[in-house]
Amino acid sequence: MPFLDRLQHWAALRPDANAVTIGAERLSYAELVDRASVRARELAGESSGGPTVLCRPNGLAFIVDFVAAVARTGTVAVLDPGWPALQRSAVERMLQGAGPSTPPAAAPADLRDGPSDSIFLYGFTSGTTALPKAFTRSRDSWQRAFATSAAWFELGADDRVLAPGPLSASLTLYALAETLSAGAAFHTLERVDVGDALDAVAHAGVTRIVAVPTVLRLLGERGLTSGVDAHALTGIVSAGARLDGATLASVRNWAPGATVFDYYGAAELSFVSARRLRPGEHRTGSPTAVGRPFPGVEVRVLDDAGRASAPGTTGTIFVRSRLVSAGYAWGDDGSAFARTGEWCTVGDRGHLDVAGELHVEGRLADMIVTSGSNVYPQEVEVTLLSGLGGAAAQVVVTGLADARRGTLLVAAVVEESGPDAPAVTRADLRTAAADLAAPKRPRGYYRITELPLTGAGKLSRRLLAAWITEGDPRVHRLD
Structure with a gap:
């Protein structure tokens, strides 16, 4: 070991x-x-x-x-x-x-x-x-x-x-x-268990937390409302998904003395890029940004012809480092992890900006093909959430089987809690979607009472699709 x-x-x-x-x-x-x-x-x-x-x-x-x-x-x-x-x-x-x-x-x-x-x-x-x-x-x-x-x-x-x-x-x-x-x-x-985690923070002298953003959001919100003292926390590490602005604000309000780290990577690649915010520092820039390359890691973005993409131009993200996995023992069809010489990719799409910061726009495995168009759900989620202006805690986009389009693009919203939080309507979501190209606009909208999460606490778009298809009581269609 x-x-x-x-x-x-x-x-x-x-x-x-x-x-x-x-x-x-x-x-x-x-x-x-x-x-x-x-x-x-x-x-x-x-x-x-x-x-x-x-x-x-x-x-x-x-x-x-x-x-x-x-x-x-x-x-x-x-x-x-x-x-x-x-x-x-x-x-x-x-x-x-x-x-x-x-x-x-x-x-x-x-x-x-x-x-x-x-x-x-x-x-x-x-x-x-x-x-x-x-x-x-x-x-x-x-x-x-x-x-x-x-x-x-x-x-x-x-x-x-x-x-x-x-x-x-x-x-x-x-x-x-x-x-x-x-x-x-x-x-x-x-x-x-959020309650047990907060108990550990309160009574076990925990100084650092490492978790996915969905879990950190729950810890921050419940920790603040329950009055759990988080001043002993000096570091919070977020990984497994993009750290959104609402989650960042939640943990900063709860643990103002902690440095917040977030990194982008994959199980096959290990660390790719990372950021850190000291207490009192504010994050600025695009919601697709995931930081600069991790120490010892080189990143480049290539177009479909294998040529280097210009800054700001979307392509496939490739990584060269000594931290990547040795490859697959079985099941390697080239669609999840691919190696070209010393450069490796898991099919994530994104770009490098002129300052050298990496932006991730979606993963090939998450791509939804609807009416012949390729749509990355992460892009739609970021646009809708921004357009709602704080009325929603989270937006999740998935695809449903559809005889006409092959896949029907739909979006579900988890509303902000609290007596003063406004209800999100279908009209609100359609207005927020107006900034998207026509093929990227959802064809159906839902309200969900909780996020569809895996056992590891990660967001599962596949589970949301199953909830909708099976008529799960946690899902309500917005008409």
Whole structure:
């Protein structure tokens, strides 16, 4: 594992320091090393070839198994426990014999990192029906990332980091490893629960939060209304989706002393670009902006012919860095992750402006084809939200199957809460959509009582489409 040598270092230097806390359970650095060493020997006896498969909810057992399974040259495949049984079984069959098994039994002193160029992790793209693609990561890709990200996000050994998402999600799993590498204390929850997260902030001395924007929005709003003291927070890290202005304002109001970091990246690419705002600083510029290239990362935008796009001109975003994944173990059809020499892409579309800041306009996988036109839902969402002028908390755009157009473009709005918040009407949305080209204007509008989120707290346009199609009570058509 890319942090086991560092884990041993901290266990020797600060054996009683808190390493991980989940709910009421905790392990010190010395206890984590001891338990993982024992578990590594057990896994060696259980191994039947291929990576160790880890598919369980958040808990100390997850962390101990994760550390143990990747000692030396071991590999681990982290599956989402929320997957349907058939999907999980199909992935497990693909993993049999896919890579090196857990290494032979080792003494506690041998709970150490393997060769830097060796594979240690099988991660997975999200999906609910199709077999997820499995991407692989070398130890070197995370070792290099730790060295840069800890410095850029100002993570130190005295920090207490709360990452309230599922450990099966790349964002939370990386936060765990990064925190342990830095010698800090890692906190998470048995399940994503805003109340429990706020309790940790109030009573566990949490100094940093790492979460997706939807979770941060809930924490900021509920923390402020509940009077949860957030003055101990020095850092808030947002990732997994664009940090919108409303969410930024919410967390800044709740935790005015925290530096807010947000970064753009992908599980296959790692960090691509990032920004940070010190207390009192205000973000300006386009809502599509996602910051400048991350340290050690080169970014370029190419047109469909493979030529460099001029500043401000939309094309496909390519990345060159030592942080990217090793590629796919299976399912590589070139539509999600592609490599051209040293340059890699996940199909995101965007542009670089004249100042060198990256703008992301949409992902190829999210593109909706309606009446022969290509529409990126993110562009429509940003335009509608801006046009509503604060009347909506969030807008979500998705596509519905349609015999005439192939896909019918629709939009759903979550209204701002509060007695003085205005109700959003269909006329309001149509007026906001007037700034869009005709093919990008939604053909149907809905009000939803909550956001359609995955188990990791990420926005799911696919789930919204299912809600609408199935007549879910959380959806109301605007006439």
